Amino acid sequence: MSGSAESGRPEELVASLFRHESGRLVAALTRLFGPHNLQLAEDVVQEALETALQAWKFRLPDNPRAWLSKVARNRALDLIRRGAVERRFAADYREQLASEWSLATTVDESLAETSTAGNQLRMMLTVCQPQMSEETQVTLILKFLCGFASSEIAAAFLCTEETIDKRLQRGRSVLRQMGSLAPAGLSETEDSRLGAVLRALYLLFNEGYHGSHPSMPTRVVLCEEAMRLCAFLTEGMDGGSPRAHALMALMCFHFSRVAGRIDADGIYLPLAQQDRAVWDRGLMQRGLAHLNHSARGPELSALHLEAGIACQHCLAPSLAETNWSAILGLYDLLYERNPSPVIAINRALARAYAGDPHGALSDAVELADEPALARYPFYWAARGEIHARADQSDEAYDCYQRAATLARNPAEEHAFLRNAAVHQSQQ
């Protein structure tokens, strides 16, 4: 194989091709081999990527994804032919893989483009097992569907590689007990499994959007991965589940504002100071479309309510022109469903903006002893804001100072101190 670099243009390689192909191929092969042979699927994929690294250095193939599929296919056929007798493959494919008559067709079908979304959906449902912690589920998603290495996951979650490896070990030991990938259909019984996937994706998105990383307040790649995987849920199954559409809407609305949230110095900008012109209108439109789809079922989940709140913020031309009474109403419903202190403080803030700062203040003060809020900087920041709206500058200043001492990264700390300074100057 020889050729000039010009025709191949390796510099145009899609930024995450290797990671995403890893996720696609691991899911396709695990479907055939069974979750108990996950390691074998990973080995085949690793080998295919290493072969690509060698073969593509002078020139990209015309269709990199098809090239990788073919290498993985040949290796898989080879393994199955050599080991079919002693190895037990996925229960639902055992017969087809055992006979030369159907072997190649079965492997091709699993690796086909048309199977891509379904395979990864099933893989997600498989790795979100109820007996695993949510952290373990997210770790497995990042490893097997997003193609991240342990060291990369550890860096994203600010923990040691050892912690990640332990989670992977726990996850693998659960998966080893499973004979096949989880089915993709969405019957009532699988609804709780879908809930687990949605929670894991939401956790992943939040870690990227307002995570606790000290030097990188926003990690766009985690948000993008959560949205990419959620698309398998909204597109994959009979028009998608309403809750998956609600989560996608929520993520679109949040992510559309990502560019306005942080200023040139890496400091968080409060909503009041954000330049709404840089918000991504295209993504908001996508969010609205998903919000429409989410309304098809009879269900009004917490995700629906959160998406509704985020939608109101996106639609508002300014902070003052925001429909705060609508937001307050949504927070009331959300609190009814899930009376958590974090929702309570956000509801109090909405109440202050909706024109009742004194009522909001008594709500906020009541929450001061909540253990869940003791080290939560945004409680003090919200309370500072409520004091400010009640014309209590001294108290606002103190609250922002307190928020700053609890901040998890410099971007948060600077933002709180900047707010404190505003109220100090008024003293």
Added chain:
Amino acid sequence: MAKFIYVFRGGAFLEKGLSASAMQDHLKLWGAWMGELAKQGHQPAGEAVHEGGRTIRGKNKVVTDGPYAELKDLVTGNLAIQAASLEEAANLALGCPIYIYDGSVEVRPVAQMG
């Protein structure tokens, strides 16, 4: 302009267990280097080789499996380029990303046939 051959030995291709991102990042560096060579008119044309193979050696034509070499000396590809001089060809080879993973590039002038 004269023709030169780069002989590549070792490099990332022999490094097992790299993460998908690390592989892609490395491949991008190759792409950037190849793109630059092409843009400057050096007409790069290369061939990568897989691991394994056979070696035939000596009067008795003894055939053995695999190339015999330390991993870092294992040939991993070659590339023909056009350059004004050996100096220029060697200078261009400094931009190759193979050294990141401890590989080497041998720069050889191609014999002219007339």
